[in-house]
Amino acid sequence: MSKYWSAIANSMEPYVCGEQPKDKKYIKLNTNESPYPPSPKVLQGIKDAANSDLRLYPDPKCDALRETIAKYYNLNKDEVFVGNGSDEVLAFSFLTFFNTDETVVFPDITYSFYPVYAQLYNIKYRLAKLEDDFSIPVNEFMTKNGGVIIPNPNAPTAKHMDIDAIRKILDYNSEKVVIIDEAYIDFGGTSAVSLIKEYPNLLVIQTLSKSRSLAGIRIGFALGQKELIDGLNTIKNSFNSYTIDRVAAIAAVKAIEDEDYFKECVSKIINTRETVTEQLTNMGFKVVPSKANFIFVTHPLFKASELFAKLREKAVLVRYFNKPRIDNYLRISIGSEEEMKLFIERLQRIVTEMENN
Amino acid sequence: MSKYWSAIANSMEPYVCGEQPKDKKYIKLNTNESPYPPSPKVLQGIKDAANSDLRLYPDPKCDALRETIAKYYNLNKDEVFVGNGSDEVLAFSFLTFFNTDETVVFPDITYSFYPVYAQLYNIKYRLAKLEDDFSIPVNEFMTKNGGVIIPNPNAPTAKHMDIDAIRKILDYNSEKVVIIDEAYIDFGGTSAVSLIKEYPNLLVIQTLSKSRSLAGIRIGFALGQKELIDGLNTIKNSFNSYTIDRVAAIAAVKAIEDEDYFKECVSKIINTRETVTEQLTNMGFKVVPSKANFIFVTHPLFKASELFAKLREKAVLVRYFNKPRIDNYLRISIGSEEEMKLFIERLQRIVTEMENN
Numbered sequence: 001m002s003k004y005w006s007a008i009a010n011s012m013e014p015y016v017c018g019e020q021p022k023d024k025k026y027i028k029l030n031t032n033e034s035p036y037p038p039s040p041k042v043l044q045g046i047k048d049a050a051n052s053d054l055r056l057y058p059d060p061k062c063d064a065l066r067e068t069i070a071k072y073y074n075l076n077k078d079e080v081f082v083g084n085g086s087d088e089v090l091a092f093s094f095l096t097f098f099n100t101d102e103t104v105v106f107p108d109i110t111y112s113f114y115p116v117y118a119q120l121y122n123i124k125y126r127l128a129k130l131e132d133d134f135s136i137p138v139n140e141f142m143t144k145n146g147g148v149i150i151p152n153p154n155a156p157t158a159k160h161m162d163i164d165a166i167r168k169i170l171d172y173n174s175e176k177v178v179i180i181d182e183a184y185i186d187f188g189g190t191s192a193v194s195l196i197k198e199y200p201n202l203l204v205i206q207t208l209s210k211s212r213s214l215a216g217i218r219i220g221f222a223l224g225q226k227e228l229i230d231g232l233n234t235i236k237n238s239f240n241s242y243t244i245d246r247v248a249a250i251a252a253v254k255a256i257e258d259e260d261y262f263k264e265c266v267s268k269i270i271n272t273r274e275t276v277t278e279q280l281t282n283m284g285f286k287v288v289p290s291k292a293n294f295i296f297v298t299h300p301l302f303k304a305s306e307l308f309a310k311l312r313e314k315a316v317l318v319r320y321f322n323k324p325r326i327d328n329y330l331r332i333s334i335g336s337e338e339e340m341k342l343f344i345e346r347l348q349r350i351v352t353e354m355e356n357n
Numbered sequence: 358m359s360k361y362w363s364a365i366a367n368s369m370e371p372y373v374c375g376e377q378p379k380d381k382k383y384i385k386l387n388t389n390e391s392p393y394p395p396s397p398k399v400l401q402g403i404k405d406a407a408n409s410d411l412r413l414y415p416d417p418k419c420d421a422l423r424e425t426i427a428k429y430y431n432l433n434k435d436e437v438f439v440g441n442g443s444d445e446v447l448a449f450s451f452l453t454f455f456n457t458d459e460t461v462v463f464p465d466i467t468y469s470f471y472p473v474y475a476q477l478y479n480i481k482y483r484l485a486k487l488e489d490d491f492s493i494p495v496n497e498f499m500t501k502n503g504g505v506i507i508p509n510p511n512a513p514t515a516k517h518m519d520i521d522a523i524r525k526i527l528d529y530n531s532e533k534v535v536i537i538d539e540a541y542i543d544f545g546g547t548s549a550v551s552l553i554k555e556y557p558n559l560l561v562i563q564t565l566s567k568s569r570s571l572a573g574i575r576i577g578f579a580l581g582q583k584e585l586i587d588g589l590n591t592i593k594n595s596f597n598s599y600t601i602d603r604v605a606a607i608a609a610v611k612a613i614e615d616e617d618y619f620k621e622c623v624s625k626i627i628n629t630r631e632t633v634t635e636q637l638t639n640m641g642f643k644v645v646p647s648k649a650n651f652i653f654v655t656h657p658l659f660k661a662s663e664l665f666a667k668l669r670e671k672a673v674l675v676r677y678f679n680k681p682r683i684d685n686y687l688r689i690s691i692g693s694e695e696e697m698k699l700f701i702e703r704l705q706r707i708v709t710e711m712e713n714n
Contacts, residue, residue: 005588014594037409046407052394054573087597216411216603231362237371240444246573
């Protein structure tokens, strides 16, 4: 409590992001970053952008980047909104599409930033209880509400929802905005982008932080019909005219353009994910089927919180959420083949030690 | 109006920023950018930052940059907040320190983003009427209110307020936050930073966009006692964990560190401002005394709106605000010596033509 803070600031419980250690000794499998560097064309683009033009404001409309994304997804430029990471796009979306006096629905186990946005803007929300296998209960989203947001694949479960389920939710909620948060869609899921021409109430949000190896640059985007994108621009232009700097905009264009590199990285991550899933299954872990660049695992004999602590001692960082229903799970980002080999070795040693105690 | 937009989105009138033309033919004196490129050390820093680390999230706390700024201003790291341009810092500040049910005060002629932030967060405000010479009426800020925000120097007037006036406002409003927006302070003004240790209710906001030639990179910051900075972090971490990307953070550190280059640029701009002020005065313009990198001018015979249009025809962009009390003024950013020579020549031709008609 501070007398200088607003009522909102005094009441907020901020989001807590995964640890970003400053020493380099960890195998870092805790924040779903890509183990592979950005495309060499991205790095060259950044170097080229280090010039005297940086004295000038960037294009507030980000036309070049929006055109590049539009072309990639076969949309129009005015069907693309870009922001300072998909977190900013999400924050703007809550304010643009959801009202304080209506109840927004999202899964009970999901990206833990959603309830924080709702609190920040004083928006009521209802948690839709996931099935026991963590699949999305479609009927829970087919009740009177003030909008819907669902990640696909979901986080931290990695569970994927098929297009037919999304269609049902869009059809039912035709008067409200349905946001599909596709931060992890490139790792084997089916994007809802193909439904945009059909559904004026669909907003798809993606990011360059995961599949395009650019977590350090902060670019996210939203795709939807012009009416929704215009709304986002209205809020963004009431908050900050220039959210994307000149260097980031160029890096993002290069990242989208280098499709070969992107596909190669994604393919390697998927292969590693499948190998690790098999290895963990052989060790007695239950692995939720994943279409993301991470896996969500539990073991019938060993406590996740203990495994988390012991992995940390062995310089492996994974993510543990001390929350109802998932407090015996670990979320493990898929690192490089080499990192995952070390991870499996160290985890095997931990499990063996625990078995012998 | 859109049925998909929230009540807030449907009611907003966003801020409109100065034109960012994409062709290069203009002498661009419309958005107060620096005519000089960023320090060579900044450009080298950006090139060095183009490496594989960009796959990783940035430091959410921006420690390195906050330490650099703290050292420069002789403050502690926890007395520094950084954001994605000072516009983002301002947006966070309105939400962190101002309440919906209290009335915030700012000048009637000022940065036109303030009323937009107030509208966005449903905060009441009262406009303090500037004196006829555009000086700040201190007494207007010494009435019951929910907080104060004043730019110093003010924009678009360029008029500077002295430290004694700021002290009076801080003393009177000891229970409320007083924000001094110092975007233009480096061009000859006296910063209120020296008052921070004394006043727990003072927040000073600055930017790297003007005096440090980095409008294209988007870094702003706030300075104040830890209690205020903690509030800003609470709101920021409820909106976006990582607002500053890795490249921007490094560019900003290098810009602050290269003090010699900074001083040289600022000194050139001040010299050019004084020369141009004299030339315009000789042409019959009234120039408001400026401590900024722009000047605010009017002519007793010629309409500002006409001068604006004619300058644009001659490929010179300046800023014209069609608003009460200032609709016969032009705001002219100080460009390089060469640009201002061309500006004066073209303006002289326009004025001669208008005199002959």
